[in-house]
Amino acid sequence: MSTRLVLHEDVRSGNCYKIRLTAALLGTRLERRGYDILKGDTRSPDFLAQVNANGRIPVLQVGTRFLPESNAACWYLAEGSALIPEDAFQRADMLRWMFFEQYNHEPNIATLRFWLLYLGEANLSATQRGQIPVKRAAGEEALRVMNEHLAARDWFVGDSVSLADLVLYPYTHVCEAGGFRLQDYPAICRWLDRIAALPGYVAMSA
Amino acid sequence: MSTRLVLHEDVRSGNCYKIRLTAALLGTRLERRGYDILKGDTRSPDFLAQVNANGRIPVLQVGTRFLPESNAACWYLAEGSALIPEDAFQRADMLRWMFFEQYNHEPNIATLRFWLLYLGEANLSATQRGQIPVKRAAGEEALRVMNEHLAARDWFVGDSVSLADLVLYPYTHVCEAGGFRLQDYPAICRWLDRIAALPGYVAMSA
Structure with missing residues:
Protein backbone atom coordinates (compact mmCIF):
# COMPACT_ATOMS: atom_id res chain seq x y z
CA MET A 1 0.00 0.00 0.00
CA SER A 2 1.44 3.36 -0.95
CA THR A 3 1.85 6.25 1.49
CA ARG A 4 -0.88 8.88 1.49
CA LEU A 5 0.27 12.13 -0.15
CA VAL A 6 -1.56 15.37 0.64
CA LEU A 7 -0.62 18.70 -0.92
CA HIS A 8 -1.36 21.66 1.39
CA GLU A 9 -1.72 24.47 -1.12
CA ASP A 10 -3.15 27.75 -2.36
CA VAL A 11 -4.16 27.25 -6.00
CA ARG A 12 -2.92 30.74 -6.96
CA SER A 13 0.63 29.85 -5.93
CA GLY A 14 3.11 28.80 -8.61
CA ASN A 15 5.15 27.09 -5.89
CA CYS A 16 2.18 24.78 -5.28
CA TYR A 17 1.64 24.26 -9.01
CA LYS A 18 5.24 22.97 -9.34
CA ILE A 19 4.31 20.01 -7.16
CA ARG A 20 1.03 19.30 -9.00
CA LEU A 21 2.84 19.48 -12.35
CA THR A 22 5.60 17.13 -11.18
CA ALA A 23 3.04 14.66 -9.80
CA ALA A 24 0.98 14.83 -13.00
CA LEU A 25 3.97 14.05 -15.23
CA LEU A 26 4.85 11.14 -12.93
CA GLY A 27 1.28 9.84 -12.76
CA THR A 28 1.33 10.21 -8.98
CA ARG A 29 -1.98 10.91 -7.24
CA LEU A 30 -2.08 13.76 -4.70
CA GLU A 31 -4.89 14.65 -2.33
CA ARG A 32 -5.26 18.41 -2.09
CA ARG A 33 -6.14 20.66 0.83
CA GLY A 34 -6.71 24.34 0.08
CA TYR A 35 -5.74 27.44 2.08
CA ASP A 36 -6.20 31.16 1.39
CA ILE A 37 -2.88 32.90 2.01
CA LEU A 38 -4.55 36.31 1.66
CA LYS A 39 -6.76 35.46 4.65
CA GLY A 40 -3.78 34.32 6.75
CA ASP A 41 -4.77 30.64 6.73
CA THR A 42 -1.11 29.59 6.87
CA ARG A 43 -0.36 31.73 9.93
CA SER A 44 -2.98 30.15 12.20
CA PRO A 45 -1.74 28.52 15.42
CA ASP A 46 -2.91 25.09 14.16
CA PHE A 47 -1.07 25.44 10.85
CA LEU A 48 2.13 26.64 12.54
CA ALA A 49 2.03 23.82 15.09
CA GLN A 50 1.05 20.96 12.79
CA VAL A 51 1.96 21.74 9.18
CA ASN A 52 4.81 24.26 8.94
CA ALA A 53 6.36 26.40 11.68
CA ASN A 54 7.58 28.69 8.88
CA GLY A 55 3.94 29.63 8.06
CA ARG A 56 4.11 28.94 4.34
CA ILE A 57 2.58 26.70 1.72
CA PRO A 58 3.13 24.46 -0.17
CA VAL A 59 3.73 21.61 2.24
CA LEU A 60 3.70 18.01 1.02
CA GLN A 61 2.29 15.67 3.64
CA VAL A 62 3.80 12.18 3.35
CA GLY A 63 1.79 9.92 5.63
CA THR A 64 2.04 11.71 8.98
CA ARG A 65 5.17 13.72 8.12
CA PHE A 66 5.26 17.21 6.62
CA LEU A 67 7.71 18.44 3.98
CA PRO A 68 7.81 22.23 3.36
CA GLU A 69 9.61 23.94 0.45
CA SER A 70 8.24 23.36 -3.03
CA ASN A 71 11.48 22.23 -4.62
CA ALA A 72 12.17 19.69 -1.86
CA ALA A 73 8.66 18.27 -2.39
CA CYS A 74 9.29 17.96 -6.15
CA TRP A 75 12.55 16.15 -5.38
CA TYR A 76 10.78 13.73 -3.03
CA LEU A 77 8.14 12.86 -5.64
CA ALA A 78 10.63 12.49 -8.50
CA GLU A 79 13.39 10.43 -6.87
CA GLY A 80 14.10 7.34 -8.93
CA SER A 81 12.34 8.77 -12.02
CA ALA A 82 13.71 10.15 -15.28
CA LEU A 83 12.95 13.68 -14.00
CA ILE A 84 16.24 13.51 -12.04
CA PRO A 85 19.33 12.86 -14.19
CA GLU A 86 21.38 9.74 -13.47
CA ASP A 87 24.71 11.47 -14.12
CA MET B 1 43.03 9.85 -11.36
CA SER B 2 40.43 12.08 -9.73
CA THR B 3 38.89 15.09 -11.43
CA ARG B 4 40.42 18.47 -10.67
CA LEU B 5 38.21 20.57 -8.38
CA VAL B 6 38.67 24.36 -8.30
CA LEU B 7 36.64 26.64 -6.06
CA HIS B 8 36.12 30.10 -7.57
CA GLU B 9 35.53 32.19 -4.46
CA ASP B 10 35.69 35.38 -2.43
CA VAL B 11 36.98 34.46 1.04
CA ARG B 12 34.57 36.89 2.73
CA SER B 13 31.56 35.02 1.36
CA GLY B 14 29.77 32.53 3.59
CA ASN B 15 28.41 30.86 0.47
CA CYS B 16 32.00 30.04 -0.53
CA TYR B 17 32.85 28.90 3.00
CA LYS B 18 30.01 26.32 2.84
CA ILE B 19 31.88 24.52 0.08
CA ARG B 20 35.26 24.69 1.85
CA LEU B 21 33.67 23.38 5.07
CA THR B 22 31.94 20.51 3.26
CA ALA B 23 35.15 19.57 1.45
CA ALA B 24 37.15 19.74 4.70
CA LEU B 25 34.76 17.41 6.53
CA LEU B 26 34.92 14.99 3.59
CA GLY B 27 38.71 15.20 3.29
CA THR B 28 38.37 16.41 -0.31
CA ARG B 29 41.08 18.66 -1.67
CA LEU B 30 40.02 21.86 -3.48
CA GLU B 31 42.17 24.24 -5.44
CA ARG B 32 41.11 27.84 -4.78
CA ARG B 33 40.96 30.86 -7.05
CA GLY B 34 40.13 34.21 -5.43
CA TYR B 35 37.99 37.10 -6.69
CA ASP B 36 37.07 40.44 -5.12
CA ILE B 37 33.32 40.92 -5.48
CA LEU B 38 33.61 44.52 -4.25
CA LYS B 39 35.83 45.27 -7.25
CA GLY B 40 33.41 43.65 -9.70
CA ASP B 41 35.70 40.70 -10.50
CA THR B 42 32.69 38.42 -11.06
CA ARG B 43 31.05 40.78 -13.57
CA SER B 44 33.97 40.87 -16.02
CA PRO B 45 33.26 39.68 -19.58
CA ASP B 46 35.67 36.75 -19.11
CA PHE B 47 34.00 35.61 -15.90
CA LEU B 48 30.50 35.88 -17.40
CA ALA B 49 31.53 33.97 -20.54
CA GLN B 50 33.61 31.25 -18.93
CA VAL B 51 32.66 30.75 -15.29
CA ASN B 52 29.09 31.91 -14.57
CA ALA B 53 26.72 33.90 -16.80
CA ASN B 54 24.87 34.83 -13.61
CA GLY B 55 27.92 36.85 -12.44
CA ARG B 56 28.21 35.30 -8.99
CA ILE B 57 30.58 33.26 -6.88
CA PRO B 58 31.00 30.59 -5.62
CA VAL B 59 31.37 28.36 -8.64
CA LEU B 60 32.80 24.87 -8.31
CA GLN B 61 34.85 23.89 -11.33
CA VAL B 62 34.77 20.13 -11.94
CA GLY B 63 37.37 19.39 -14.57
CA THR B 64 36.31 21.68 -17.42
CA ARG B 65 32.70 22.12 -16.27
CA PHE B 66 31.39 24.87 -14.00
CA LEU B 67 28.79 24.44 -11.27
CA PRO B 68 27.34 27.65 -9.78
CA GLU B 69 25.15 27.85 -6.64
CA SER B 70 26.80 27.04 -3.32
CA ASN B 71 24.27 24.45 -2.20
CA ALA B 72 24.46 22.55 -5.50
CA ALA B 73 28.25 22.45 -5.16
CA CYS B 74 27.97 21.06 -1.60
CA TRP B 75 25.58 18.40 -2.93
CA TYR B 76 28.02 17.42 -5.69
CA LEU B 77 30.91 17.03 -3.24
CA ALA B 78 28.86 15.10 -0.67
CA GLU B 79 26.99 12.61 -2.86
CA GLY B 80 27.58 9.08 -1.60
CA SER B 81 28.82 10.29 1.80
CA ALA B 82 27.18 10.27 5.23
CA LEU B 83 26.52 14.01 4.85
CA ILE B 84 23.44 13.10 2.75
CA PRO B 85 20.91 10.87 4.55
CA GLU B 86 20.14 7.46 3.03
CA ASP B 87 16.44 7.63 3.90
Whole structure:
Protein backbone atom coordinates (compact mmCIF):
# COMPACT_ATOMS: atom_id res chain seq x y z
CA MET A 1 0.00 0.00 0.00
CA SER A 2 1.44 3.36 -0.95
CA THR A 3 1.85 6.25 1.49
CA ARG A 4 -0.88 8.88 1.49
CA LEU A 5 0.27 12.13 -0.15
CA VAL A 6 -1.56 15.37 0.64
CA LEU A 7 -0.62 18.70 -0.92
CA HIS A 8 -1.36 21.66 1.39
CA GLU A 9 -1.72 24.47 -1.12
CA ASP A 10 -3.15 27.75 -2.36
CA VAL A 11 -4.16 27.25 -6.00
CA ARG A 12 -2.92 30.74 -6.96
CA SER A 13 0.63 29.85 -5.93
CA GLY A 14 3.11 28.80 -8.61
CA ASN A 15 5.15 27.09 -5.89
CA CYS A 16 2.18 24.78 -5.28
CA TYR A 17 1.64 24.26 -9.01
CA LYS A 18 5.24 22.97 -9.34
CA ILE A 19 4.31 20.01 -7.16
CA ARG A 20 1.03 19.30 -9.00
CA LEU A 21 2.84 19.48 -12.35
CA THR A 22 5.60 17.13 -11.18
CA ALA A 23 3.04 14.66 -9.80
CA ALA A 24 0.98 14.83 -13.00
CA LEU A 25 3.97 14.05 -15.23
CA LEU A 26 4.85 11.14 -12.93
CA GLY A 27 1.28 9.84 -12.76
CA THR A 28 1.33 10.21 -8.98
CA ARG A 29 -1.98 10.91 -7.24
CA LEU A 30 -2.08 13.76 -4.70
CA GLU A 31 -4.89 14.65 -2.33
CA ARG A 32 -5.26 18.41 -2.09
CA ARG A 33 -6.14 20.66 0.83
CA GLY A 34 -6.71 24.34 0.08
CA TYR A 35 -5.74 27.44 2.08
CA ASP A 36 -6.20 31.16 1.39
CA ILE A 37 -2.88 32.90 2.01
CA LEU A 38 -4.55 36.31 1.66
CA LYS A 39 -6.76 35.46 4.65
CA GLY A 40 -3.78 34.32 6.75
CA ASP A 41 -4.77 30.64 6.73
CA THR A 42 -1.11 29.59 6.87
CA ARG A 43 -0.36 31.73 9.93
CA SER A 44 -2.98 30.15 12.20
CA PRO A 45 -1.74 28.52 15.42
CA ASP A 46 -2.91 25.09 14.16
CA PHE A 47 -1.07 25.44 10.85
CA LEU A 48 2.13 26.64 12.54
CA ALA A 49 2.03 23.82 15.09
CA GLN A 50 1.05 20.96 12.79
CA VAL A 51 1.96 21.74 9.18
CA ASN A 52 4.81 24.26 8.94
CA ALA A 53 6.36 26.40 11.68
CA ASN A 54 7.58 28.69 8.88
CA GLY A 55 3.94 29.63 8.06
CA ARG A 56 4.11 28.94 4.34
CA ILE A 57 2.58 26.70 1.72
CA PRO A 58 3.13 24.46 -0.17
CA VAL A 59 3.73 21.61 2.24
CA LEU A 60 3.70 18.01 1.02
CA GLN A 61 2.29 15.67 3.64
CA VAL A 62 3.80 12.18 3.35
CA GLY A 63 1.79 9.92 5.63
CA THR A 64 2.04 11.71 8.98
CA ARG A 65 5.17 13.72 8.12
CA PHE A 66 5.26 17.21 6.62
CA LEU A 67 7.71 18.44 3.98
CA PRO A 68 7.81 22.23 3.36
CA GLU A 69 9.61 23.94 0.45
CA SER A 70 8.24 23.36 -3.03
CA ASN A 71 11.48 22.23 -4.62
CA ALA A 72 12.17 19.69 -1.86
CA ALA A 73 8.66 18.27 -2.39
CA CYS A 74 9.29 17.96 -6.15
CA TRP A 75 12.55 16.15 -5.38
CA TYR A 76 10.78 13.73 -3.03
CA LEU A 77 8.14 12.86 -5.64
CA ALA A 78 10.63 12.49 -8.50
CA GLU A 79 13.39 10.43 -6.87
CA GLY A 80 14.10 7.34 -8.93
CA SER A 81 12.34 8.77 -12.02
CA ALA A 82 13.71 10.15 -15.28
CA LEU A 83 12.95 13.68 -14.00
CA ILE A 84 16.24 13.51 -12.04
CA PRO A 85 19.33 12.86 -14.19
CA GLU A 86 21.38 9.74 -13.47
CA ASP A 87 24.71 11.47 -14.12
CA ALA A 88 26.16 12.96 -10.90
CA PHE A 89 27.25 16.27 -12.42
CA GLN A 90 23.92 16.72 -14.23
CA ARG A 91 22.04 15.93 -11.01
CA ALA A 92 23.97 18.67 -9.17
CA ASP A 93 23.48 21.00 -12.16
CA MET A 94 19.72 20.38 -11.92
CA LEU A 95 19.85 21.40 -8.25
CA ARG A 96 21.86 24.47 -9.32
CA TRP A 97 18.90 25.68 -11.40
CA MET A 98 16.48 24.82 -8.60
CA PHE A 99 18.47 27.01 -6.18
CA PHE A 100 18.69 29.73 -8.85
CA GLU A 101 14.90 29.55 -9.07
CA GLN A 102 14.43 30.17 -5.35
CA TYR A 103 17.15 32.83 -5.08
CA ASN A 104 17.14 34.81 -8.34
CA HIS A 105 13.78 34.07 -9.93
CA GLU A 106 10.94 33.54 -7.46
CA PRO A 107 11.65 36.48 -5.07
CA ASN A 108 11.50 38.85 -8.04
CA ILE A 109 9.18 37.38 -10.67
CA ALA A 110 6.69 35.66 -8.36
CA THR A 111 6.67 38.50 -5.84
CA LEU A 112 5.87 41.16 -8.47
CA ARG A 113 2.99 38.99 -9.74
CA PHE A 114 1.70 38.59 -6.18
CA TRP A 115 1.97 42.31 -5.45
CA LEU A 116 0.45 43.54 -8.72
CA LEU A 117 -2.14 40.81 -9.39
CA TYR A 118 -3.33 39.87 -5.90
CA LEU A 119 -2.48 42.74 -3.54
CA GLY A 120 -2.86 45.54 -6.12
CA GLU A 121 -0.33 48.33 -6.61
CA ALA A 122 -2.50 50.85 -4.73
CA ASN A 123 -2.40 48.66 -1.61
CA LEU A 124 1.37 48.27 -1.45
CA SER A 125 3.41 49.87 1.32
CA ALA A 126 5.97 52.55 0.49
CA THR A 127 8.72 50.01 1.20
CA GLN A 128 7.16 47.54 -1.24
CA ARG A 129 6.72 50.23 -3.87
CA GLY A 130 10.38 51.15 -3.50
CA GLN A 131 11.27 47.53 -4.20
CA ILE A 132 9.40 47.34 -7.52
CA PRO A 133 12.26 48.67 -9.71
CA VAL A 134 14.80 46.53 -7.82
CA LYS A 135 12.73 43.38 -8.33
CA ARG A 136 11.95 44.35 -11.93
CA ALA A 137 15.67 44.61 -12.79
CA ALA A 138 16.58 41.40 -10.94
CA GLY A 139 13.69 39.53 -12.58
CA GLU A 140 14.73 40.73 -16.06
CA GLU A 141 18.27 39.57 -15.27
CA ALA A 142 17.02 36.10 -14.26
CA LEU A 143 14.99 35.85 -17.48
CA ARG A 144 18.03 36.98 -19.49
CA VAL A 145 20.19 34.25 -17.95
CA MET A 146 17.48 31.65 -18.68
CA ASN A 147 16.96 32.87 -22.26
CA GLU A 148 20.71 32.73 -23.02
CA HIS A 149 20.98 29.27 -21.52
CA LEU A 150 18.04 28.01 -23.59
CA ALA A 151 19.21 29.60 -26.85
CA ALA A 152 21.16 26.49 -27.87
CA ARG A 153 19.36 23.77 -25.92
CA ASP A 154 15.86 22.37 -25.40
CA TRP A 155 16.02 21.72 -21.64
CA PHE A 156 17.93 23.25 -18.73
CA VAL A 157 20.02 20.14 -18.03
CA GLY A 158 20.99 17.36 -20.43
CA ASP A 159 18.75 16.21 -23.25
CA SER A 160 15.41 15.76 -21.53
CA VAL A 161 13.02 17.44 -19.14
CA SER A 162 14.08 17.47 -15.48
CA LEU A 163 12.93 19.11 -12.27
CA ALA A 164 15.00 22.16 -13.26
CA ASP A 165 12.49 22.83 -16.05
CA LEU A 166 9.44 21.99 -13.94
CA VAL A 167 10.28 24.35 -11.07
CA LEU A 168 11.24 27.24 -13.38
CA TYR A 169 8.11 26.87 -15.53
CA PRO A 170 5.27 27.92 -13.18
CA TYR A 171 6.23 31.53 -12.41
CA THR A 172 7.85 32.06 -15.81
CA HIS A 173 4.74 31.17 -17.81
CA VAL A 174 2.63 33.68 -15.83
CA CYS A 175 5.33 36.36 -15.47
CA GLU A 176 3.38 38.89 -17.54
CA ALA A 177 0.99 39.30 -14.59
CA GLY A 178 4.00 40.84 -12.82
CA GLY A 179 4.77 43.19 -15.72
CA PHE A 180 7.42 41.16 -17.58
CA ARG A 181 7.14 40.65 -21.36
CA LEU A 182 7.69 37.11 -22.61
CA GLN A 183 8.13 38.29 -26.21
CA ASP A 184 11.49 39.74 -25.13
CA TYR A 185 12.70 36.18 -24.46
CA PRO A 186 12.13 34.03 -27.55
CA ALA A 187 14.12 31.00 -26.37
CA ILE A 188 12.04 30.97 -23.18
CA CYS A 189 8.82 31.07 -25.24
CA ARG A 190 9.85 28.00 -27.25
CA TRP A 191 10.78 26.17 -24.02
CA LEU A 192 7.39 27.04 -22.46
CA ASP A 193 5.72 25.44 -25.49
CA ARG A 194 7.83 22.29 -25.11
CA ILE A 195 6.75 21.91 -21.49
CA ALA A 196 3.07 22.47 -22.27
CA ALA A 197 3.33 19.67 -24.88
CA LEU A 198 4.66 17.06 -22.41
CA PRO A 199 2.47 13.96 -21.96
CA GLY A 200 0.53 14.32 -18.70
CA TYR A 201 0.93 18.12 -18.53
CA VAL A 202 -1.68 19.90 -16.42
CA ALA A 203 -2.46 23.61 -16.47
CA MET A 204 -1.96 25.83 -13.40
CA SER A 205 -5.73 26.32 -13.11
CA ALA A 206 -6.48 22.57 -13.17
CA MET B 1 43.03 9.85 -11.36
CA SER B 2 40.43 12.08 -9.73
CA THR B 3 38.89 15.09 -11.43
CA ARG B 4 40.42 18.47 -10.67
CA LEU B 5 38.21 20.57 -8.38
CA VAL B 6 38.67 24.36 -8.30
CA LEU B 7 36.64 26.64 -6.06
CA HIS B 8 36.12 30.10 -7.57
CA GLU B 9 35.53 32.19 -4.46
CA ASP B 10 35.69 35.38 -2.43
CA VAL B 11 36.98 34.46 1.04
CA ARG B 12 34.57 36.89 2.73
CA SER B 13 31.56 35.02 1.36
CA GLY B 14 29.77 32.53 3.59
CA ASN B 15 28.41 30.86 0.47
CA CYS B 16 32.00 30.04 -0.53
CA TYR B 17 32.85 28.90 3.00
CA LYS B 18 30.01 26.32 2.84
CA ILE B 19 31.88 24.52 0.08
CA ARG B 20 35.26 24.69 1.85
CA LEU B 21 33.67 23.38 5.07
CA THR B 22 31.94 20.51 3.26
CA ALA B 23 35.15 19.57 1.45
CA ALA B 24 37.15 19.74 4.70
CA LEU B 25 34.76 17.41 6.53
CA LEU B 26 34.92 14.99 3.59
CA GLY B 27 38.71 15.20 3.29
CA THR B 28 38.37 16.41 -0.31
CA ARG B 29 41.08 18.66 -1.67
CA LEU B 30 40.02 21.86 -3.48
CA GLU B 31 42.17 24.24 -5.44
CA ARG B 32 41.11 27.84 -4.78
CA ARG B 33 40.96 30.86 -7.05
CA GLY B 34 40.13 34.21 -5.43
CA TYR B 35 37.99 37.10 -6.69
CA ASP B 36 37.07 40.44 -5.12
CA ILE B 37 33.32 40.92 -5.48
CA LEU B 38 33.61 44.52 -4.25
CA LYS B 39 35.83 45.27 -7.25
CA GLY B 40 33.41 43.65 -9.70
CA ASP B 41 35.70 40.70 -10.50
CA THR B 42 32.69 38.42 -11.06
CA ARG B 43 31.05 40.78 -13.57
CA SER B 44 33.97 40.87 -16.02
CA PRO B 45 33.26 39.68 -19.58
CA ASP B 46 35.67 36.75 -19.11
CA PHE B 47 34.00 35.61 -15.90
CA LEU B 48 30.50 35.88 -17.40
CA ALA B 49 31.53 33.97 -20.54
CA GLN B 50 33.61 31.25 -18.93
CA VAL B 51 32.66 30.75 -15.29
CA ASN B 52 29.09 31.91 -14.57
CA ALA B 53 26.72 33.90 -16.80
CA ASN B 54 24.87 34.83 -13.61
CA GLY B 55 27.92 36.85 -12.44
CA ARG B 56 28.21 35.30 -8.99
CA ILE B 57 30.58 33.26 -6.88
CA PRO B 58 31.00 30.59 -5.62
CA VAL B 59 31.37 28.36 -8.64
CA LEU B 60 32.80 24.87 -8.31
CA GLN B 61 34.85 23.89 -11.33
CA VAL B 62 34.77 20.13 -11.94
CA GLY B 63 37.37 19.39 -14.57
CA THR B 64 36.31 21.68 -17.42
CA ARG B 65 32.70 22.12 -16.27
CA PHE B 66 31.39 24.87 -14.00
CA LEU B 67 28.79 24.44 -11.27
CA PRO B 68 27.34 27.65 -9.78
CA GLU B 69 25.15 27.85 -6.64
CA SER B 70 26.80 27.04 -3.32
CA ASN B 71 24.27 24.45 -2.20
CA ALA B 72 24.46 22.55 -5.50
CA ALA B 73 28.25 22.45 -5.16
CA CYS B 74 27.97 21.06 -1.60
CA TRP B 75 25.58 18.40 -2.93
CA TYR B 76 28.02 17.42 -5.69
CA LEU B 77 30.91 17.03 -3.24
CA ALA B 78 28.86 15.10 -0.67
CA GLU B 79 26.99 12.61 -2.86
CA GLY B 80 27.58 9.08 -1.60
CA SER B 81 28.82 10.29 1.80
CA ALA B 82 27.18 10.27 5.23
CA LEU B 83 26.52 14.01 4.85
CA ILE B 84 23.44 13.10 2.75
CA PRO B 85 20.91 10.87 4.55
CA GLU B 86 20.14 7.46 3.03
CA ASP B 87 16.44 7.63 3.90
CA ALA B 88 14.41 9.20 1.06
CA PHE B 89 12.23 11.40 3.27
CA GLN B 90 15.23 12.62 5.27
CA ARG B 91 17.11 13.36 2.06
CA ALA B 92 14.24 15.53 0.83
CA ASP B 93 13.96 17.10 4.29
CA MET B 94 17.65 18.02 4.08
CA LEU B 95 16.99 19.74 0.76
CA ARG B 96 14.04 21.49 2.42
CA TRP B 97 16.41 23.20 4.86
CA MET B 98 18.86 23.98 2.05
CA PHE B 99 16.09 25.77 0.11
CA PHE B 100 15.00 27.50 3.34
CA GLU B 101 18.58 28.71 3.68
CA GLN B 102 18.62 30.30 0.23
CA TYR B 103 15.10 31.75 0.47
CA ASN B 104 14.52 32.76 4.10
CA HIS B 105 17.99 32.99 5.63
CA GLU B 106 20.69 34.14 3.22
CA PRO B 107 18.85 37.08 1.57
CA ASN B 108 18.25 38.57 5.02
CA ILE B 109 21.05 37.49 7.34
CA ALA B 110 23.90 37.43 4.80
CA THR B 111 22.75 40.57 3.03
CA LEU B 112 22.63 42.64 6.23
CA ARG B 113 26.16 41.45 7.08
CA PHE B 114 27.34 42.41 3.60
CA TRP B 115 25.68 45.83 3.75
CA LEU B 116 26.77 46.74 7.29
CA LEU B 117 30.22 45.09 7.42
CA TYR B 118 31.52 45.50 3.86
CA LEU B 119 29.56 48.33 2.20
CA GLY B 120 28.97 50.35 5.39
CA GLU B 121 25.61 51.81 6.39
CA ALA B 122 26.61 55.32 5.25
CA ASN B 123 27.19 54.07 1.71
CA LEU B 124 23.82 52.33 1.28
CA SER B 125 21.21 53.66 -1.14
CA ALA B 126 17.88 54.93 0.17
CA THR B 127 16.25 51.78 -1.22
CA GLN B 128 18.71 49.56 0.63
CA ARG B 129 18.25 51.54 3.85
CA GLY B 130 14.49 51.08 3.53
CA GLN B 131 15.04 47.33 3.33
CA ILE B 132 17.01 47.09 6.58
CA PRO B 133 13.96 46.73 8.88
CA VAL B 134 12.31 44.29 6.43
CA LYS B 135 15.43 42.11 6.30
CA ARG B 136 15.96 42.45 10.05
CA ALA B 137 12.45 41.10 10.78
CA ALA B 138 12.71 38.31 8.19
CA GLY B 139 16.16 37.31 9.47
CA GLU B 140 14.91 37.18 13.08
CA GLU B 141 12.02 35.01 11.90
CA ALA B 142 14.41 32.60 10.16
CA LEU B 143 16.54 32.38 13.32
CA ARG B 144 13.40 31.78 15.41
CA VAL B 145 12.34 28.88 13.15
CA MET B 146 15.85 27.39 13.39
CA ASN B 147 16.03 27.84 17.18
CA GLU B 148 12.66 26.15 17.70
CA HIS B 149 13.62 23.29 15.43
CA LEU B 150 16.91 22.76 17.29
CA ALA B 151 15.38 23.01 20.76
CA ALA B 152 14.77 19.25 20.93
CA ARG B 153 17.37 17.92 18.50
CA ASP B 154 21.11 18.09 17.83
CA TRP B 155 21.03 18.32 14.02
CA PHE B 156 18.57 19.66 11.45
CA VAL B 157 17.75 16.27 9.94
CA GLY B 158 17.99 12.84 11.59
CA ASP B 159 20.63 11.98 14.17
CA SER B 160 23.81 13.23 12.54
CA VAL B 161 25.30 16.18 10.73
CA SER B 162 24.13 16.66 7.12
CA LEU B 163 24.46 19.32 4.44
CA ALA B 164 21.44 21.05 6.01
CA ASP B 165 23.65 21.93 9.00
CA LEU B 166 26.69 22.80 6.90
CA VAL B 167 24.90 25.28 4.62
CA LEU B 168 23.05 26.99 7.49
CA TYR B 169 26.18 27.31 9.63
CA PRO B 170 28.31 29.87 7.73
CA TYR B 171 26.06 32.94 7.79
CA THR B 172 24.50 32.00 11.14
CA HIS B 173 27.81 31.90 13.01
CA VAL B 174 28.74 35.40 11.79
CA CYS B 175 25.23 36.90 11.93
CA GLU B 176 26.20 39.41 14.63
CA ALA B 177 28.12 41.37 11.98
CA GLY B 178 24.66 42.04 10.48
CA GLY B 179 23.21 43.18 13.80
CA PHE B 180 21.59 39.93 15.02
CA ARG B 181 22.19 38.69 18.58
CA LEU B 182 23.08 35.02 18.94
CA GLN B 183 22.38 35.07 22.69
CA ASP B 184 18.68 35.38 21.82
CA TYR B 185 18.86 31.89 20.28
CA PRO B 186 20.35 29.44 22.83
CA ALA B 187 19.56 26.27 20.86
CA ILE B 188 21.36 27.75 17.85
CA CYS B 189 24.39 28.57 20.03
CA ARG B 190 24.66 24.95 21.21
CA TRP B 191 24.34 23.71 17.60
CA LEU B 192 27.10 26.12 16.45
CA ASP B 193 29.38 24.60 19.10
CA ARG B 194 28.57 21.06 17.89
CA ILE B 195 29.55 21.98 14.33
CA ALA B 196 32.80 23.66 15.38
CA ALA B 197 33.71 20.44 17.26
CA LEU B 198 33.33 18.18 14.20
CA PRO B 199 36.49 16.31 13.13
CA GLY B 200 38.00 18.11 10.15
CA TYR B 201 36.22 21.43 10.85
CA VAL B 202 37.89 24.48 9.33
CA ALA B 203 37.23 28.10 10.29
CA MET B 204 35.82 30.64 7.81
CA SER B 205 39.11 32.52 7.81
CA ALA B 206 41.19 29.41 7.03
